[in-house]
Structure formats: C-alpha cells, structure tokens
Amino acid sequence: MNPPARAQKESVTDFMIRAKGLARRFHAPGRRSAPVDAVAGVDITVEPGELVGFLGPNGAGKTTTLRMLTTLLRPTAGEATVGGCDLLKDPRGVRRKIGYVAQGFGTSPESTVAEELHMQGRLYGLSASATRLRAAWLAEELELAGLERRLTGTLSGGQRRRLDIAMGLIHTPGLLFLDEPTTGLDPQGRANLWNHIRQLHAENGMTVFLTTHYLDEADALCDRILVMDHGRIIAEGTPDSLKAQVSGDGVAIGVAPCDIETTMEIVGRIPGAQDASASAGLVRFRIPRAHTALPELLRALDAAEVSTTSLHVNRPNLDDVFLSLTGRTLRDAEKGESVRASDSGGAEKREKVTADVPA
Numbered sequence: 001m002n003p004p005a006r007a008q009k010e011s012v013t014d015f016m017i018r019a020k021g022l023a024r025r026f027h028a029p030g031r032r033s034a035p036v037d038a039v040a041g042v043d044i045t046v047e048p049g050e051l052v053g054f055l056g057p058n059g060a061g062k063t064t065t066l067r068m069l070t071t072l073l074r075p076t077a078g079e080a081t082v083g084g085c086d087l088l089k090d091p092r093g094v095r096r097k098i099g100y101v102a103q104g105f106g107t108s109p110e111s112t113v114a115e116e117l118h119m120q121g122r123l124y125g126l127s128a129s130a131t132r133l134r135a136a137w138l139a140e141e142l143e144l145a146g147l148e149r150r151l152t153g154t155l156s157g158g159q160r161r162r163l164d165i166a167m168g169l170i171h172t173p174g175l176l177f178l179d180e181p182t183t184g185l186d187p188q189g190r191a192n193l194w195n196h197i198r199q200l201h202a203e204n205g206m207t208v209f210l211t212t213h214y215l216d217e218a219d220a221l222c223d224r225i226l227v228m229d230h231g232r233i234i235a236e237g238t239p240d241s242l243k244a245q246v247s248g249d250g251v252a253i254g255v256a257p258c259d260i261e262t263t264m265e266i267v268g269r270i271p272g273a274q275d276a277s278a279s280a281g282l283v284r285f286r287i288p289r290a291h292t293a294l295p296e297l298l299r300a301l302d303a304a305e306v307s308t309t310s311l312h313v314n315r316p317n318l319d320d321v322f323l324s325l326t327g328r329t330l331r332d333a334e335k336g337e338s339v340r341a342s343d344s345g346g347a348e349k350r351e352k353v354t355a356d357v358p359a
C-alpha cells in the first residue's frame, strides 16, 4: 500500500468526524450588508464513541457547523469526512451514517408517534417489519412505549424531544448530531433527556456530537467540549481540563460599603490573589487553593475591624473558562447576540436529514 493511500485510510477509519478549515460565509440580502463569517475555518476531530459538546453563546456558529457536517449546508471552504465518508464527494454516504436532531420539533402535530417513526424508517429504506422492530426498541429505550397512537401535537415537550431523537436513530446510525437538545424543556425534562442521551451513548457505544449554550449541560454530559465564539473554536478539552485552565477559586466577600476600599487593599496583599473587583457590597477575586488562603485573609480583615457579612467560595466552572478566554461571561455574550441577517423562515427548525434528501 502506498503511503498516501494509507494516510487516507487512517483518517477515514480513526475518526467519526474529521474537519479541516471548515468555513461558511453568508452573503446577507440587502445591498449594504457585509458578509457574515458564521464559521471562520474550524478543525474538528471526533473519535468513535466520544460524547462531544459544542458550547458557545447564541450566534457563535454552532448550528451552522452542525448543518455543514450533516450535509444540509455547503461549506464555503474546508473539507471534512463524517462517518468515514467525504462530506462534499459523498453526502449521501454521510447521511446514511448519521442521525440529526435539529432545534425545535421535527414532527407534524397531525401525525401519530407510530406514523412518524414508520415514515422515517421507510424514508431511510428500512422494510416495514424492520421499521416496526426498530421503532418498538426505540420506544422502549426512550420512554415512548404506550404513546404510539398519540398525535405528536398532544405530547409534552420532553416526549416530543425524545420522539425527535428516536426518529434520528431509526436507521441505527453510529453518529448522532443533536442541536440544542434540551432548549425549552423544564429542569426535570432536561435531566431526564440527559439520562437518555447518556444511556444511548453508554449502551450502544454511539458517538454523540451536540451543541449547547447551557454550561451545566456541557459539564454534566460531555466527555470533551469544544468552546466556540465568533465562528472559531477558542478552546477544547475535558470539562475538568478546561476548568483547570482558570487560575484559582472564585471568592466573594460581603462587606459594608464603607469597608470596600480597605478590603480591596487587604485582598491585594494576599499572595496569589488576582482579578479583584468590587460591586454591590461584594469584593470578588480569584486565588489558588482558597481554603488555605482564607484564614489569613479573615484574620487581616478582623485586625482592620472589617466585619464580613457573607463569604462564598466557588470552584471554577465553565463560565469562568469562557470569561477567562473571552473577557465576558456566556450570559453577557448572549445579550450581545447578533441578529440573524437573513432568516430562512424557520425552515431549518424542522429540517431533517434522510438518506434520500438531495444535496
């Protein structure tokens, strides 16, 4: 085997997703609007069996990346293989290998659960009996058993999300894409869906690639996280390794307004304390191993006759990671969300990937 052929074979078999320089520029309608680089050249590798989260604020480029990787949107630059198939040369092959659950609900409210699953199975070329078997297994797995005759419009939000996932899995793909799977669900519905995703991943060894702007979701669910902002991947790693990049624990001390200045001075003298700031009667700073540094600080505050009204210590979370990488919190980033320059009328909210959809 010659070296180039071997290199190609390795890249195809070792990775579920391998993207290089993937980019998408939108030319928004309107004579004066500048083009939008929704995805500005990203490299992504995902190995079989990983559960990877794509985390970023609204407008970061997560959905656009997902739509490219699922063949729904043509990249303006870059290349990728997904499920071992070339995204541009073999989009049909990609579609056979993947399941895709878009944002919003992908079902018709007038159809029953059984009809939706049946139609999806047939679209993927499964025989009627194979579809029935698979649908029954998925209904069991995703807590939909007993709901087969219900109109999908009468299902709860969580049930409809689980039906969307069942439809994405009807053809037994090795790779499942989920776009913001728990948006719109209440806390109980979210926790329930997380359990189902974990279970499908653990029991079937399925590779899962999901987008989210919920920090807790990425933290609780994902083996590895890619952090995206302004169309670029700005960090990647396990939740723990990302948090370890943030130097120190966060401390917030409540003091009377007249003591803020003294407290800031004392904090400034504590070795290792950094990023000190004061607002709303709280002095905040970061410090490595807060539990060993705090007794000294409290003694110093006591000696200066500063009485503390509250004390909170937080281990770094993914929002601290985002803050340290971008200088703003994820929530602030979402407030500054850019407006979609051209809206496709919500059509993509109901889009599906099936083996026979034209490229």
Ligand SMILES: Nc1ncnc2c1ncn2[C@@H]1O[C@H](COP(=O)(O)OP(=O)(O)OP(=O)(O)O)[C@@H](O)[C@H]1O
Pocket: 026, 027, 028, 036, 037, 038, 039, 056, 057, 058, 059, 060, 061, 062, 063, 064, 065, 213, 338, 339, 340, 341, 342, 343, 344
């Ligand atoms: N069809 C389009 N035409 C023009 N601009 C677009 C189009 N689709 C997306 N964009 C822009 O591309 C950028 C990335 O959008 P995208 O939907 O990929 O972000 P996202 O991270 O998925 O956000 P969200 O979490 O809100 O879904 C945004 O600035 C958006 O306005």
